[in-house]
Amino acid sequence: MTYRRYELLKDLAPIMVDKALIVSNIGFPSQEVYDIQDSPKNFYMLGSMGLSSSIGLGLAQSLVNEDDPQTVISIDGDGSVLMNLGTLSTIGNYGPKNYILLLVDNGAYGSTGDQPTHTSGRTDLAGMARAAGIESVHVTHNEGTKAVLEQCMQTDGPHVIVAKVAPGSPKLKPIPMDPGYIRDRFKLAIK
Numbered sequence: 001m002t003y004r005r006y007e008l009l010k011d012l013a014p015i016m017v018d019k020a021l022i023v024s025n026i027g028f029p030s031q032e033v034y035d036i037q038d039s040p041k042n043f044y045m046l047g048s049m050g051l052s053s054s055i056g057l058g059l060a061q062s063l064v065n066e067d068d069p070q071t072v073i074s075i076d077g078d079g080s081v082l083m084n085l086g087t088l089s090t091i092g093n094y095g096p097k098n099y100i101l102l103l104v105d106n107g108a109y110g111s112t113g114d115q116p117t118h119t120s121g122r123t124d125l126a127g128m129a130r131a132a133g134i135e136s137v138h139v140t141h142n143e144g145t146k147a148v149l150e151q152c153m154q155t156d157g158p159h160v161i162v163a164k165v166a167p168g169s170p171k172l173k174p175i176p177m178d179p180g181y182i183r184d185r186f187k188l189a190i191k
C-alpha cells in the first residue's frame with residue numbers, strides 16, 4: 001500500500017503521540033494529527049507556513065539541558081521546508097540531540113490543492129539536509145518509516161527523516177480550538 005501523509009501519521013501515532021512533543025505544520029498536517037490522536041503534547045502550529053521546523057528546533061534547544069529532555073518532533077512538509085531552507089543549516093549547526101524533523105515529502109503543496117513542489121522534480125531534500133551538516137538523515141517509504149522513527153527516538157540526534165508519501169488528503173474538519181488555547185494547553189503539558 002502506498003501511504004499518503006494521513007496513513008503515515010496513523011501508523012506513527014502509537015509511537016509518537018504522548019511520547020514526544022509534536023509541533024505539526026500549518027494546514028492539513030495539523031488537522032490530520034488532531035484527527036488521528038489529539039494530545040496536549042501536540043502543538044498544532046496554525047499560523048506560520050515554513051516555521052514548524054524552526055519552532056520545534058527552538059523548543060528542543062530550550063529543553064535539551066534538562067536531566068531527561070523530552071524529544072521534540074517537528075512534522076513538516078516539503079513545500080514548507082523549501083520555503084525555509086535556512087532551517088536545515090540551522091539544524092545542521094545547532095540541532096540538539098532531542099530533535100527530530102519528520103519531513104513528510106509528498107512532492108506537493110498539499111494544503112492548497114496539490115500543486116507540485118520541486119521535490120517532485122530534481123530537488124532532493126535529504127541530500128540538502130546532509131549538505132547542511134546534519135549527520136543522521138534517513139529516507140523512508142510507507143510502513144518503513146515507523147522503525148526508523150522509533151530508532152531515532154532512542155538515539156541522539158538531531159535526526160531528519162524524509163518520509164516519501166503520495167499526495168492527497170482525506171476531507172477533515174478544522175481543529176475546533178483557537179491558537180491561544182492550543183498554546184496554553186501545550187505549555188502546561190511540557191512541564
Ligand SMILES: [Mg+2]
Pocket residue numbers: 077078079104105106107108109110117
Ligand atoms: Mg507537501
